[in-house]
Amino acid sequence: MAELLNVRGLETQFRTREGLVHAVNGVDFSLKEGETLGIVGESGCGKSVTVMSMLRLIPSPPGKVVAGQAFYQGKDLLKMSDEEIRHIRGSQISMIFQDPMTSFNPVLTIGRQVAEPLEIHQGMNRKQAYERVTEMLELVGIPKAKDRLGDYPHQFSGGMRQRVMIAMSLVCNPSILIADEPTTALDVTIQAQIIELAKELRDKLGMAMIWITHDLGVIAGLADRMAVMYGGLIIETAPVKSLYATPSHPYTLGLINSLPRLDMDQYHRLESIDGLPPILMEKPVSCPFAPRCTFVRERCLQENPPLLESAPDHYTACWVDPATGRDRS
Amino acid sequence: MGRYLIRRILYMLVVILVVSFITFSLMHAVPGGPFDKEKKLPAEIIANLEKRYHLDQPLWKQYLSYLNDVFVPQFASEGPKGLVVDDDFLINIKITNSFWIRWMNFGPTFTSRSRSVNDIFRQNLPISVQLGLMALMIAIVIGVPLGIISALKQNTVWDYLGMSVAIFGVSVPVIVLGPLMIWIFGVTLKWLPPTGWGSKPPYFLGVFPTNLSWDYWRTAIMPSVALGLGSSAILARLTRASLLQVIREDYIRTARAKGVKERMVITRHALKNSLIPVVTILGPMMAGLVTGTFVTELTFGIPGMGKYFVTSITNRDYPVIMGTILLYAVFLVIANLLVDIMYAYLDPRIRYD
Numbered sequence: 193m194a195e196l197l198n199v200r201g202l203e204t205q206f207r208t209r210e211g212l213v214h215a216v217n218g219v220d221f222s223l224k225e226g227e228t229l230g231i232v233g234e235s236g237c238g239k240s241v242t243v244m245s246m247l248r249l250i251p252s253p254p255g256k257v258v259a260g261q262a263f264y265q266g267k268d269l270l271k272m273s274d275e276e277i278r279h280i281r282g283s284q285i286s287m288i289f290q291d292p293m294t295s296f297n298p299v300l301t302i303g304r305q306v307a308e309p310l311e312i313h314q315g316m317n318r319k320q321a322y323e324r325v326t327e328m329l330e331l332v333g334i335p336k337a338k339d340r341l342g343d344y345p346h347q348f349s350g351g352m353r354q355r356v357m358i359a360m361s362l363v364c365n366p367s368i369l370i371a372d373e374p375t376t377a378l379d380v381t382i383q384a385q386i387i388e389l390a391k392e393l394r395d396k397l398g399m400a401m402i403w404i405t406h407d408l409g410v411i412a413g414l415a416d417r418m419a420v421m422y423g424g425l426i427i428e429t430a431p432v433k434s435l436y437a438t439p440s441h442p443y444t445l446g447l448i449n450s451l452p453r454l455d456m457d458q459y460h461r462l463e464s465i466d467g468l469p470p471i472l473m474e475k476p477v478s479c480p481f482a483p484r485c486t487f488v489r490e491r492c493l494q495e496n497p498p499l500l501e502s503a504p505d506h507y508t509a510c511w512v513d514p515a516t517g518r519d520r521s
Numbered sequence: 522m523g524r525y526l527i528r529r530i531l532y533m534l535v536v537i538l539v540v541s542f543i544t545f546s547l548m549h550a551v552p553g554g555p556f557d558k559e560k561k562l563p564a565e566i567i568a569n570l571e572k573r574y575h576l577d578q579p580l581w582k583q584y585l586s587y588l589n590d591v592f593v594p595q596f597a598s599e600g601p602k603g604l605v606v607d608d609d610f611l612i613n614i615k616i617t618n619s620f621w622i623r624w625m626n627f628g629p630t631f632t633s634r635s636r637s638v639n640d641i642f643r644q645n646l647p648i649s650v651q652l653g654l655m656a657l658m659i660a661i662v663i664g665v666p667l668g669i670i671s672a673l674k675q676n677t678v679w680d681y682l683g684m685s686v687a688i689f690g691v692s693v694p695v696i697v698l699g700p701l702m703i704w705i706f707g708v709t710l711k712w713l714p715p716t717g718w719g720s721k722p723p724y725f726l727g728v729f730p731t732n733l734s735w736d737y738w739r740t741a742i743m744p745s746v747a748l749g750l751g752s753s754a755i756l757a758r759l760t761r762a763s764l765l766q767v768i769r770e771d772y773i774r775t776a777r778a779k780g781v782k783e784r785m786v787i788t789r790h791a792l793k794n795s796l797i798p799v800v801t802i803l804g805p806m807m808a809g810l811v812t813g814t815f816v817t818e819l820t821f822g823i824p825g826m827g828k829y830f831v832t833s834i835t836n837r838d839y840p841v842i843m844g845t846i847l848l849y850a851v852f853l854v855i856a857n858l859l860v861d862i863m864y865a866y867l868d869p870r871i872r873y874d
Contacts, residue, residue: 247778249774249777249778251769274783278780278781278782279780280780281777281778281779281780282778282779282780282781283780286778286779287778289771289774289775289778291771294770294771294772295771295772295774295775296772296775297772297775297776297790297794298772298794298868298869298870299793299794299867299868299869300789300790301869308776308779308781309779309780312779312780312781312782313780344869344870346869346870360779
């Protein structure tokens, strides 16, 4: 499979009243055609900022992408003109957002909002666009789609709105769909439906996906590959099976151990990770996870470990191998 | 919507009645009367005057007869008879030659034997309405774009410039700005007439000038700008704050993520949402501007309604007090109804039924 997206050394900072916040500190990843990449990590670890930086959707000021490249089909998204990137957004790379309640414009009809990418990128008129929109809404499972084009967002339930959001992002047949915690604001049962829908559409339409979440359980059945982020860095990335079977970063291990499992006995206590996520006021020079890590060494406090191949196609940024407790050579 | 409107209009009538009752009670509760002069009039003359204006009757009777004169349409066999004060109705509808429906007799004024409150409404109110509407237009035309520019160019020179103008507009009152403008443009440069108003009755629809010549606009420019600038500043600040909030909303990010042009993000996605709070303030603002503004009219020597709000109270001119307050109340409730209708148009989440 050909490489679709290649992000190298992405760094994003925010100027705040308290000082400069280093939200993303050199992230590398790539995405192949049709592949699904899951990005997991706790709140504030830079997951959303990473993808928003890539599409240049970071509000500036206060945000700024200070370094890095993001090659999409051989072109650097970060160096394009505003007009070029605008033509990519919504047509080739599109995005769905966390909160379907606030992500729609309350004063425009669903039909108009979903049709907008078609009118912008494919020059369709309203009538042509509405036909395609109806098709798309039917595809994502909106009953009586044709009659609902004139409805406003508040007339839809949360789950239905997220379906509409998915329809809106896929209406131009993008090659990459970025989903920024699309199920976080939904009921658990609706979450499952939305994930099922995403899977179904991916298989049908064949686009690549970047699925951001803080829920390891959600992503397991969906992603081909996983990237775990911490402190604005990717600290482990591997194919999904390999990551769950042999987590090789203490943080990933901690995340997996904090999940309840069906095969646990009822007296098993879930483990938690002590401490708080780092405050990114300075660019980390040591391992950002070191203060919370049970395997911490002298070296961890002096040198930030690079992302290195710890097993075939399995990359980890840690000086220690948590499986054995020994230093990696 | 139809049923909603009918309900709202009924509520409006209730509000007006309550306002009339409170005003009536308050003005009679205030010590003094319309015929108290520095040099005391003989008791017999006061008694005669009070009798002529029915002030000798018990208050409840006065109030009910006032309500009857103003609110209840009367049927008459003939129409208005030229200059009359006692029997002067604002609205006269001719059904046949000998059958008229006559409505709204606001009564005489105590300060002028030959004028009625209706004369004030016919001659002075239209001027105030013209001035107020023009000031409102200026407020909107200056204020809203100024707010939009300031918000879009937040924390740049344009923003600071726009907001400086707004602060200036809010903090420099007409009583300073008016004479300053008169001195510069009227007296020194002689571009515009320093005082006066260029329209005379008859008025189109009882309100609008029939002769729209340059002479009319010349007289209108300065007072409209002086009056509108303060309101434009309020609108500019409100628009800026509201738009700044809206462009941080998630749906604006969604629009950008769809590849919508930046100009369209603002015009299609942000503007309508940000105007909702601006429309709210437009109602009371309009009511305040069109019913006459004391200082502006006084400064520019405009024969509008504004002075009657003030002089009627010091003179205890009861029918004028009642008339002006009721007029203001009517404008206010109508303006608020218009605002609510605008809401439904701007925000689909608001539906009246």
